[in-house]
Amino acid sequence: MTPILEARGLVQQYATGRSLFGKPPSMRAVDGVDLAVREGEILGIVGESGSGKSTLGRMLLGLETPFAGEVRWRGQPMPAPRTDMWRRLRAQMQLIFQDPLAALDRRMTIAAQIAEPLEIHGLMKGAEAAERVAELMARVGLRPDQADRYPHELSGGQRQRVVISRALAMRPKFLVCDEPVSALDVSIQAQVVNLLRDLQEQEGLTMVFISHDLKVVHNICNRVAVMYLGRVVEEGPSGEVFGDPRHPYTRALVSSIPKAGRGLTDRIILQGEPPNPAMRPPGCAFHPRCAIADAACAGEIPELSGHRGRLTACLKQRAIIPATAA
Amino acid sequence: MTDTTLPEGTGTSPVKAGMVRRLRTSMPLVIWCAVGWLAAMVLTAIFADLLRPHEITAMSLTQRMAPMGTPGYWLGTDDLGRDVLSRLIQSIRVSLVIAFGATIISAVFGTTLGFLAAQFRGWVENLVMALADFQAALPFMIMSLAVLAFFGTSMVLLVGLMGFYGWERYARIARGLAISASAQGYAGAVVQLGAKPSRVYLRHILPNVASTLIVSMTLTFPEIILMESGLSFLGLGVQPPQTSLGNMVGFGREYLTRAPWIMLAPSVVIVLTTLSISLLGDWLRDRLDPTIR
Amino acid sequence: MLNFILSRMARAVMTLVMVMSFAFIVMRLSGDPATILLGPDAPQDAIDAFRARWGLDDPLWKQYLAYIAQIFTFDFGISMRDQMPALDIVLERIPATLAITLPAMILKLGIGIPAGVYAALHRESIADRGVITLSIFGFTIPSFVLALVLVLIFSVQLGWLPSGGQDSWQHAILPIVTLSVGGIGIMARFSRSAMIEVLGQPYIRTAMAKGLSWRDVVWKHALPNASVPIVTLVGFMVGALIAGAAVVESIFSWPGVGRLIVSSVANRDLAVVQCLLLVIASSMVAANLLVDIAYGLLDPRLRSKRSAH
Ligand SMILES: Nc1ncnc2c1ncn2[C@@H]1O[C@H](COP(=O)(O)OP(=O)(O)OP(=O)(O)O)[C@@H](O)[C@H]1O
Ligand SMILES: [Mg+2]
Numbered sequence A: 001m002t003p004i005l006e007a008r009g010l011v012q013q014y015a016t017g018r019s020l021f022g023k024p025p026s027m028r029a030v031d032g033v034d035l036a037v038r039e040g041e042i043l044g045i046v047g048e049s050g051s052g053k054s055t056l057g058r059m060l061l062g063l064e065t066p067f068a069g070e071v072r073w074r075g076q077p078m079p080a081p082r083t084d085m086w087r088r089l090r091a092q093m094q095l096i097f098q099d100p101l102a103a104l105d106r107r108m109t110i111a112a113q114i115a116e117p118l119e120i121h122g123l124m125k126g127a128e129a130a131e132r133v134a135e136l137m138a139r140v141g142l143r144p145d146q147a148d149r150y151p152h153e154l155s156g157g158q159r160q161r162v163v164i165s166r167a168l169a170m171r172p173k174f175l176v177c178d179e180p181v182s183a184l185d186v187s188i189q190a191q192v193v194n195l196l197r198d199l200q201e202q203e204g205l206t207m208v209f210i211s212h213d214l215k216v217v218h219n220i221c222n223r224v225a226v227m228y229l230g231r232v233v234e235e236g237p238s239g240e241v242f243g244d245p246r247h248p249y250t251r252a253l254v255s256s257i258p259k260a261g262r263g264l265t266d267r268i269i270l271q272g273e274p275p276n277p278a279m280r281p282p283g284c285a286f287h288p289r290c291a292i293a294d295a296a297c298a299g300e301i302p303e304l305s306g307h308r309g310r311l312t313a314c315l316k317q318r319a320i321i322p323a324t325a326a
Numbered sequence B: 001m002t003d004t005t006l007p008e009g010t011g012t013s014p015v016k017a018g019m020v021r022r023l024r025t026s027m028p029l030v031i032w033c034a035v036g037w038l039a040a041m042v043l044t045a046i047f048a049d050l051l052r053p054h055e056i057t058a059m060s061l062t063q064r065m066a067p068m069g070t071p072g073y074w075l076g077t078d079d080l081g082r083d084v085l086s087r088l089i090q091s092i093r094v095s096l097v098i099a100f101g102a103t104i105i106s107a108v109f110g111t112t113l114g115f116l117a118a119q120f121r122g123w124v125e126n127l128v129m130a131l132a133d134f135q136a137a138l139p140f141m142i143m144s145l146a147v148l149a150f151f152g153t154s155m156v157l158l159v160g161l162m163g164f165y166g167w168e169r170y171a172r173i174a175r176g177l178a179i180s181a182s183a184q185g186y187a188g189a190v191v192q193l194g195a196k197p198s199r200v201y202l203r204h205i206l207p208n209v210a211s212t213l214i215v216s217m218t219l220t221f222p223e224i225i226l227m228e229s230g231l232s233f234l235g236l237g238v239q240p241p242q243t244s245l246g247n248m249v250g251f252g253r254e255y256l257t258r259a260p261w262i263m264l265a266p267s268v269v270i271v272l273t274t275l276s277i278s279l280l281g282d283w284l285r286d287r288l289d290p291t292i293r
Numbered sequence C: 001m002l003n004f005i006l007s008r009m010a011r012a013v014m015t016l017v018m019v020m021s022f023a024f025i026v027m028r029l030s031g032d033p034a035t036i037l038l039g040p041d042a043p044q045d046a047i048d049a050f051r052a053r054w055g056l057d058d059p060l061w062k063q064y065l066a067y068i069a070q071i072f073t074f075d076f077g078i079s080m081r082d083q084m085p086a087l088d089i090v091l092e093r094i095p096a097t098l099a100i101t102l103p104a105m106i107l108k109l110g111i112g113i114p115a116g117v118y119a120a121l122h123r124e125s126i127a128d129r130g131v132i133t134l135s136i137f138g139f140t141i142p143s144f145v146l147a148l149v150l151v152l153i154f155s156v157q158l159g160w161l162p163s164g165g166q167d168s169w170q171h172a173i174l175p176i177v178t179l180s181v182g183g184i185g186i187m188a189r190f191s192r193s194a195m196i197e198v199l200g201q202p203y204i205r206t207a208m209a210k211g212l213s214w215r216d217v218v219w220k221h222a223l224p225n226a227s228v229p230i231v232t233l234v235g236f237m238v239g240a241l242i243a244g245a246a247v248v249e250s251i252f253s254w255p256g257v258g259r260l261i262v263s264s265v266a267n268r269d270l271a272v273v274q275c276l277l278l279v280i281a282s283s284m285v286a287a288n289l290l291v292d293i294a295y296g297l298l299d300p301r302l303r304s305k306r307s308a309h
Helices: A053-060 A084-089 A110-120 A126-140 A156-168 A186-203 A214-220 A238-243 A248-255 A315-325 B014-026 B028-046 B084-120 B122-137 B140-151 B155-162 B167-183 B186-193 B197-233 B245-255 B261-288 C002-030 C033-038 C044-053 C060-072 C086-121 C126-140 C143-157 C170-199 C202-209 C214-251 C257-267 C270-298 C300-304
Strands: A003-015 A026-038 A042-047 A068-073 A093-096 A174-178 A206-210 A223-228 A231-237 A305-307 A310-312
Touching: A003 A053, A026 A042, A026 A053, A026 A206, A026 A231, A042 A053, A042 A214, A053 A174, A053 A206, A093 A156, A093 B186, A110 A126, A110 A156, A110 B186, A126 A156, A126 A186, A156 A186, A186 A206, A186 A214, A206 A214, A214 A238, A223 A238, A223 A248, A231 A238, A231 A248, A238 A248, B028 B084, B028 B261, B084 B122, B084 B155, B084 B167, B084 B197, B084 B245, B084 B261, B122 B167, B122 C002, B122 C270, B140 B155, B140 B197, B140 C002, B140 C214, B140 C257, B140 C270, B155 B197, B167 B186, B167 B197, B186 B197, B197 B245, B197 B261, B197 C143, B245 B261, B245 C143, B261 C126, B261 C143, C002 C060, C002 C270, C033 C044, C086 C126, C086 C170, C086 C214, C086 C257, C086 C270, C126 C170, C143 C170, C143 C214, C170 C214, C202 C214, C214 C257, C214 C270, C257 C270
Parallel strands: A042 A206, A042 A223, A093 A174, A174 A206
Antiparallel strands: A003 A026, A003 A068, A223 A231, A231 A310, A305 A310
């Protein structure tokens, strides 16, 4: 099956300061990512804070131009941000933000905000648009009488429902959810996650789901990519990745998921400092914290490649290949 | 994040409600007086033609320097026997029209530049900020004097010049608020829905920053009145036969000992007007926008 | 820190270049510089000589560079009224202006800041209300009205102080008072709100929770932090002082720079106006640069960053 969205060699770097003379210092938030998203799947992206998940998500949507590499949507290159082509493409791909209050205009009623994409793309007007708004609100579980409310009059979960219904107004094909529930109360996180999953099934959406919550990712994602300091270190079907993690970093992550009846007894505690993209270690970025690293790991950056039927970026995995292949 | 940097519009947090109530109970008299005075001034400016008992240039040689309270000339007359009250009414109109016009020009100009800087970043932003630095570095009075020296004085030039007063403040505010709104806030969300910049700025950012801009307008308005009256006082602003508040005080200065009423009435009007706007502005600022001083 | 100072200096130079460009543009827009700098009655051969010397028939960018070069040789043209170099006329007036603006500045800071801080420390007291009310009056009364009222009271009615001229130290009193009143009001109000804001910060509460005396909290924590915004205002005050001097010197016939600019504008003595513009702008830029550096020294966030910024 051809992927609906494809990323090749994505790199993003940001200036970390200013300098009067010479080049300002910079830091790579995303450092060479290849990724394919297949139609109709939910791809999870996990990784520590600062590993570049949000940056990757924004580049996948074309909201930011990558420093290097390219994103292809249905085989076509992503148009430059803020061009007419790019604006038209927004009807097909949308972002769900982490903080719904910040994403909503506090001076507009929620009905007006849900109707906005319809107006922007000139699809519907008047009664027809009002009908569609009512339908969308019902769809995400908002009451009709909430149409004239302002964002601050709603609860966090309700606001996120508004953001979701606004994103769905144009019947997009592709959705990036960037930690869509982490700003919400734990008690309603599950509701919103279930809503997203139901919508994905009913509308046939393709979705990239960025989250810290490995359990949720395990539950709803078909595939998952694990990021460490701007690179994907492991990628595969989520059952396999969570059931049999290969990369030492993934293993540490997976061991931290509490499981019923087991506790956290065999949890792998990562040593060393948390990753800092401004001071990326040479070679494999994970080697200073890795239990199985040796001198070679500091000398070579491992590529994401197939080992024993799975994609990992670890020199130690390569070492195993001949053994199993033989 | 945006909660602290953007003015709250319809918000009714308990803290805010308490503050408004406190203002309502402790401030009303002063604020009502200020509003009343300003309303009177605006009405005077609008109906100046009807209210004026005499022509502003009509001289009465028999009634030169008549003191206050002279029948028919309740605020007295000046050295040429012109009615001070009539001239005062006309002056209020001229000064207010200049100040209103200039405030609006500078708010529109500054906000537009600030939005352009926020939208295009890069060299546009650098240019706007460098211009704002320049404007802030050179005392406005001195700049105006230099321009008036080179071009001579005229009403159009004066309004245009005053229209530059304070633009850099609007530009800074508008730019800052627009950038923070686009970076992670509601404006960024609307852009990502596919909206054109015109929609983002006019439908979303402008309504959200309006209250902050209005508060700045209440700061610049009295300053423009003072600036214009200062220039006119020095004889470099509004030129005779037209008259403005500062211009009247300037003429009255020569008769300070013999006919102090000539400068008294316009001085009082200037002070009360700027005072009223400042009080009202302070009150509005506390009410609308707790984030700026 | 070095980087910070360098970038501020670059900005200062940039601002000065903009002021020069502004003067150049205004001059070119308003007519022929030959007649502007030599006066309308200058003989034709003088005008021709001037045009040739300054290359007025060259392309604009060449003229602009020539103009900048001219300024760097301190050649600002000849005053058409006094037939003297404009710069000499301006420099001659500077001491008189300093004689009233420096004391006014000291009064602004010396009265305004303590009053504001006192009001902030005694919020809602009678003293606080008094400071607020007086400060509002202080900056809403235009200086020319205040000056005339002071003259009316102290010169005309009481006869205590002279109403104009520069013969004795008594002559300086009314100009200084007039110049400082508005600034005292602004300074007091601003210090008050800066101080109130600082006092509301969590670190003040922490310091109090540590058991420091109120005195130590105020002197060691609140005041140093409140001084950062206050210092920025001082930069603006310098500009306000010079602008105020234009009005005040004219009223009190004080022979300083301010009165010079008003009379040269009235006489359209453009060489002098242009020279004044550049001299005033340079002193403003220098003052703001000093303020910026002081700001950098005071602000712990900038101070602690050694080389990163
Ligand atoms: N616009 C930007 N300018 C400068 N640096 C940025 C920018 N956006 C992100 N970064 C930096 O890039 C790195 C990766 O950021 P990113 O937001 O992609 O991480 P993340 O994985 O989403 O983290 P989190 O889980 O905390 O959301 C961080 O170090 C961040 O500081
Ligand atoms: Mg993120």
